[in-house]
Amino acid sequence: MDKHWWTICALILAFCALAHFDTVLSARALKPGVCPRRRLGYGRCAEFCSNDSDCPDKEKCCSNGCGHECMAPYVVKPGGCPLPETTPMCAEYCYHDGQCPGDQKCCRTTCGHACSEPC
Known part of the structure; x- marks a missing residue:
């Protein structure tokens, strides 16, 4: 009977250690920053990532409206934007400073957004 108690205690201890280890790893997987706002409509309906650690560099795993994909986090850099320049094509080359x-x-x-030197 004593052996069974030791086995049960060892299993409970191992389970608690595993749960703690998983929590520590999950916390480490979260990268700083916030996901950018979703664009109008839906993104690709596929799961390209499940958490931030699946993404390269500083990218985060964000919802695209239908699935999840790696995206640059929303960043606001210091400085202001110059007066809008005339562009030959209407296009969204960026959505945020990041x-x-x-x-x-x-x-x-x-007619859209593009990266520029701050003023």
Whole structure:
């Protein structure tokens, strides 16, 4: 009977340690920043990631309206945007500053958004 109690206690202890270890790993998998707002409509209906640790570099696992995919986190960089420039094509080259290289910001153009040097 004593052996059974020791076995049960060892199993309970192992289960608690495993649950704690899983919690620590999950907390470490969460990257800083917040997911960008969803665009109008729906994204691809597929699960490309299940948590932030599935994503490269600083990208986060975010909902796209139908599934999940890795996206650059929403970032607001310091500085302002210059007056909108005339662009030959209407396009959304960016949705937030985090998608722009270096110090560039995602700024309004006459017909969409594009990365620009801050003013």
